[in-house]
Amino acid sequence: MAKEWFRLTAHEIRDAVLGGAVSAEEVTRSFLSRIEQVDSKVCAYVDVWRDAAISRAREIDARIRKEGFRGALAGVPISIKDVLCTKQGYTTCCSKILRGYRSPFDATVVERLWEAGAIFLGKTNMDEFAMGSSTENSAVQLTRNPWNLDYVPGGSSGGSAASVAADEAACSLGSDTGGSIRQPAACCGCVGLKPTYGRVSRYGLVAFASSLDQIGPFTKDVEDCALMLGTIAGRDPRDSTSVDLPVPDYCQALNKDIKGLRVGMPREYFTEALGGEVREKIEEAIRSLEKLGAEVVEVRLPHTEYAIAVYYIICTAEASANLARFDGVRYGYRSPRATDMRQMYHLSRSEGFGPEVRRRIILGTYVLSSGYYDAYYLKAQKVRSLIRQDFVKAFEMCDVIVTPTSPTPAFRIGEKTDDPLQMYLSDIYTISVNLAAIPGLSMPCGFTKGGLPVGLQLLGKHFDEMTLLRVADAYEKNRGFDIGHPPIN
Amino acid sequence: MPKLTVKDVEYVAELAHxxxxxxxxxxxxxxxxxxxxxxDKLNELDTSQVEPMMHALEMTNIFRCDEVQPSLSRDVALQNAPKTDGEYFLVPKILDTE
Incomplete structure (x- = not known):
């Protein structure tokens, strides 16, 4: 029987490929047959680039042989969320309005992975325009949680998370505006990182809420997370909000102890509302950190209860502005029924956008409209300042903050689609992080009795991904269980 | 009184096309x-002394030299157009001239 290369982590694959133990082509074929075997059940991919992946793998093998190529991700098969622009294939944000769209350029992150020797397997499913927490808002298909096919994979990057969890990709790239990397990572049992705002270039990321969006990796372990972040981070002249700070070698964060490190537990996050198995698992994880020598301190984030309101004002306002570009003129869907300009705009947008996107555009337009701007948008921007200050103050008392990623494990498909407010409230632990622009990492900390993964979230100071990775790696190596593989074949 | 009437929704929908x-x-x-x-929960907070957070990071202006850089060719820029004559994006008539 052929070796199951698709089970391995990115660093294991790279070492095997560079060490001559296996060719990039064999690894890639192993992933492609895995996709063929399980993706009809998981439905993580909206497009698989079979032929291109194989010829790319051959190119990498030839470069290793002829030029001594030593890329940090040489031969590593990776999937990409459909919100990132790729010259290859289509870039649709899983929306009807962008069906058939071919990007004339690659996102900066895609270029950087390519230069490092990655092999792209295809594009993954997502909530339309990254708006959602379950991937049920995709205009293309439903993605299922590999740990239990009746459950959602989380969202909006549900396809990316599911592809890594189901061993259909070694790593993936997603985007996170209010938890869209960390929450699906928690639901699917992988490691997901939202870097500090400005750490990674957003060039080529189709914009949802520009002051909150950040691109980050999904991986099977913390070492791969460090590897991916090191590859995609850094200043890019094409994104003026990317920051000109040196990119450290994130792998230096690995295999370090955490003695004396202060771990903050926000009182507002551990209220009676957080119950059941999620609380149990998080508290167990905190005890593990204590055993490793960390000191647990209570911190306060007093404006937590306002975060969801602030978030849904700011993100819808920014979305309504960003999505104004879809007008049926230069690209995307144009309604065949339109006979004049006004109709062309109205019909193209109304037929092209799905219900959740329309809902958010209307809400965002409302909070920005004359007479309401001060009451909603400006007010939200002010409270956003208070939320950021909360974190700055909390980090005077501690080095990292530990929280659940989500108040519950993955929910059943169809369980929450009727009530948008209910769906928004499940983002409580992740959205403050985007508002404060700090980095956040989710990693598995156990399973419920029903066999669904639970996510532990670690939050760091601005641009201190190093400490996050250090704590995450120490915990991963000492958490006392193996995440294993979902029971899907 | 309802927070949002159907008329409000119609007005905002028109603004949003x-x-x-x-x-x-x-x-x-x-x-x-x-x-x-x-x-409306936000109204519980007195923010009269709070500066709005207008940028995610405290950054100053980023400048670049005003030099011509390579950009998309016309063919590539038009490749996704719903309707084009090869030089322009074509749209339905805006003004009725008859």
């Missing part, structure tokens, strides 16, 4: 009404 059917307008008025009611 969206056409909604009657049932959708009713549903949105109700859903968005309860979301906006939830957002």
């Amino acid at each position: 969206l056409t909604l059917d009657g049932a959708t307008k009713e549903r949105l008025a109700q859903e968005l009404g309860s979301i906006l009611e939830y957002m």
Whole structure:
């Protein structure tokens, strides 16, 4: 029987490929047959680039042989969320309005992975325009949680998370505006990182809420997370909000102890509302950190209860502005029924956008409209300042903050689609992080009795991904269980 | 009084260039009404002395030299156009000249 290369982590694959133990082509074929075997059940991919992946793998093998190529991700098969622009294939944000769209350029992150020797397997499913927490808002298909096919994979990057969890990709790239990397990572049992705002270039990321969006990796372990972040981070002249700070070698964060490190537990996050198995698992994880020598301190984030309101004002306002570009003129869907300009705009947008996107555009337009701007948008921007200050103050008392990623494990498909407010409230632990622009990492900390993964979230100071990775790696190596593989074949 | 009327939804939809059917307008008025009611929570806070957070990071202006850089060719820029004559994006008539 052929070796199951698709089970391995990115660093294991790279070492095997560079060490001559296996060719990039064999690894890639192993992933492609895995996709063929399980993706009809998981439905993580909206497009698989079979032929291109194989010829790319051959190119990498030839470069290793002829030029001594030593890329940090040489031969590593990776999937990409459909919100990132790729010259290859289509870039649709899983929306009807962008069906058939071919990007004339690659996102900066895609270029950087390519230069490092990655092999792209295809594009993954997502909530339309990254708006959602379950991937049920995709205009293309439903993605299922590999740990239990009746459950959602989380969202909006549900396809990316599911592809890594189901061993259909070694790593993936997603985007996170209010938890869209960390929450699906928690639901699917992988490691997901939202870097500090400005750490990674957003060039080529189709914009949802520009002051909150950040691109980050999904991986099977913390070492791969460090590897991916090191590859995609850094200043890019094409994104003026990317920051000109040196990119450290994130792998230096690995295999370090955490003695004396202060771990903050926000009182507002551990209220009676957080119950059941999620609380149990998080508290167990905190005890593990204590055993490793960390000191647990209570911190306060007093404006937590306002975060969801602030978030849904700011993100819808920014979305309504960003999505104004879809007008049926230069690209995307144009309604065949339109006979004049006004109709062309109205019909193209109304037929092209799905219900959740329309809902958010209307809400965002409302909070920005004359007479309401001060009451909603400006007010939200002010409270956003208070939320950021909360974190700055909390980090005077501690080095990292530990929280659940989500108040519950993955929910059943169809369980929450009727009530948008209910769906928004499940983002409580992740959205403050985007508002404060700090980095956040989710990693598995156990399973419920029903066999669904639970996510532990670690939050760091601005641009201190190093400490996050250090704590995450120490915990991963000492958490006392193996995440294993979902029971899907 | 409801937080958001069907008329409000119609007005905002027009601003956003969206056409909604009657049932959708009713549903949105109700859903968005309860979301906006939830957002009124922010009024509990006195923010008269708080500066709005206008940027995610404290950054100064980023400048670059005003030099011509390579950009998309016309063919590539037009490749996704719903309708084009090879030189321009074509759209329905804006003004009725007859």
